Amino acid sequence: MAMTRYAGGGRAANYTKSGHIELGSSPAFPPDEGLVQIRVAYVGICGTDLHILHGHMDHRVNAPQPIGHEMSGTVEAVGAGVDSVRPGDTVTVMPLDWCGDCPACRAGHAHICHRLNFVGIETTGALQELWTVPASIVVPIPAGVSLQHAALVEPLAxxxxxxxxxxxxxxxxxxxxxxxxxxxxxxxxxxxxxxxxxxxxxxxxxxxxxxxxxxxxxxxxxxxxxxxxxxxxxxxxxxxxxxxxxxxxxxxxxxxxxxxxxxxxxxxxxxxxxxxxxxxxxxxxxxxxxARVYEREDFDHAIELIRSGLVPADELISATVPLARTLEAFETLTTAQALKVLVDVQN
Structure with a gap:
């Protein structure tokens, strides 16, 4: 899928090469038809992101680019034809973009599409202040779930x-x-x-x-x-x-x-x-x-587990760091004591 479908804006933590995260910025533009612009709140760092930082996935990442796919945020703006969410809604993203035409997709297993685009790896990710993505992968978060807890939905899914x-x-x-x-x-x-x-x-x-x-x-x-x-x-x-x-x-x-x-x-x-x-x-x-990635019902189940307090969300978050210290989040995750480290993108 075209990188322009995942345009960003504002400050961003860009993966540039093995071992390096650099702070940059870019202008933001209104979302086109079918797209949603999200003001990113928190991004969780995971093992896949560590593999990227260590240069093990350079064949998939178009550096320099922001990475990250475990996230939460609020809708900033929507493009024409989008009625599933509206500005101000709390959301997360199911970061899978499938082709719809391969044997897996036709069999109803689009989450393991033969040509799957994993958003935040093959395309621009969430470690930026504004992130534009297709409305089809935006998942609303119910009232009462904090933005920090919402950033746990993807790994829980x-x-x-x-x-x-x-x-x-x-x-x-x-x-x-x-x-x-x-x-x-x-x-x-x-x-x-x-x-x-x-x-x-x-x-x-x-x-x-x-x-x-x-x-x-x-x-x-x-x-x-x-x-x-x-x-x-x-x-x-x-x-x-x-x-x-x-x-x-x-x-x-x-x-x-x-x-x-x-x-x-x-x-x-x-x-x-x-x-x-x-x-x-x-x-x-x-x-x-x-067992690879997830389907939408897994996201819905994860949201309900968090909403109902059936998982100890606060205990799962080991540390939170501001965007300018993103590299520190990666370093913290490598300690055996850390479970989930979040980047506070707006600070």
Missing amino acids: VASHDVRRSRLAAGETALVIGGGPIGQLIALVSAQVGAKVILAEPNADRRAFAARHGATVVDPIADDLGAIVSEHTSGAGADVVFEVAGVAATALDAVRHARTRGRVVMVAIHPQPVPIDLHRVFWRELELIG
């Missing part, structure tokens, strides 16, 4: 999609391998489903967070994860295993800890092929499930 793909049900046991931001959100969503949650994570602070919210926590370095899973499932294994750590060893562990006919959900991105115990998959008739 990822977790909602992962859990929905798993078909996790009340009373089942979910093993979450990896307690980073997405792993913690998967644990929270799983608990809301009514599942028993075991979370394996080597970092003590992240284990403590999960334990405060009802999970049984395991240090996979010091403890025997297999024995603990067996103890909590009467020897059967977990009904669902979410692999969120993204290393070869945890991919192997995922199938080892699943019960007969259990489901293993591959959440983490493995950029290179990793070993999987296919004999175990065969022997126990396991299901391997891929």
